[in-house]
Amino acid sequence: MTRIGHGLRAVENLELLNGLVSQGIGWEICLSSNLRLKYNGAGAEHPLPKLLAANCKVSFGTDDPGFFRTTPAREYELGRQLFGLSEAQLIKVSRDAIDMAFCDQSTKQGLHRRLTDWSSHS
Numbered sequence: 001m002t003r004i005g006h007g008l009r010a011v012e013n014l015e016l017l018n019g020l021v022s023q024g025i026g027w028e029i030c031l032s033s034n035l036r037l038k039y040n041g042a043g044a045e046h047p048l049p050k051l052l053a054a055n056c057k058v059s060f061g062t063d064d065p066g067f068f069r070t071t072p073a074r075e076y077e078l079g080r081q082l083f084g085l086s087e088a089q090l091i092k093v094s095r096d097a098i099d100m101a102f103c104d105q106s107t108k109q110g111l112h113r114r115l116t117d118w119s120s121h122s
Helices: 008-012 012-021 030-035 047-054 071-081 087-100 105-121
Strands: 003-005 026-029 057-060
Touching: 003 087, 003 105, 008 012, 008 047, 026 047, 026 087, 030 071, 047 057, 047 071, 057 071, 057 087, 071 087
Parallel strands: 003 026, 026 057
Antiparallel strands: none
16 A cells, blocks of 8 residues: 555544554545535644644545546645645655556656656746
8 A cells, every 4th residue: 555545534643643654655635625525524623734744645636626626736726825835845745646656666757857857947
């Protein structure tokens, strides 16, 4: 296993969270879905800052883009707007997403090169 979808409640158990981090497990997060479905009830604090502080791998996904009316770019923008993520943090999210992707190493290496090239020019 390389990633967990919708496993946000793992932040409630520090031992579990640290174990998953030490195994290199990442989290797929759809901020639009979490907001629309009122993550863990209305007014609940979203665990993204705790995941990032615990050095978790995080990727942004669209979950069900037709239903949630979102795009990958929108998810990144929500990360910036709602959590104040910096450009460096958003690039790390992209690196983590590549690391968690279900593709071969050659493809991952190519994607990492493209991201590095893009981020060095922006």
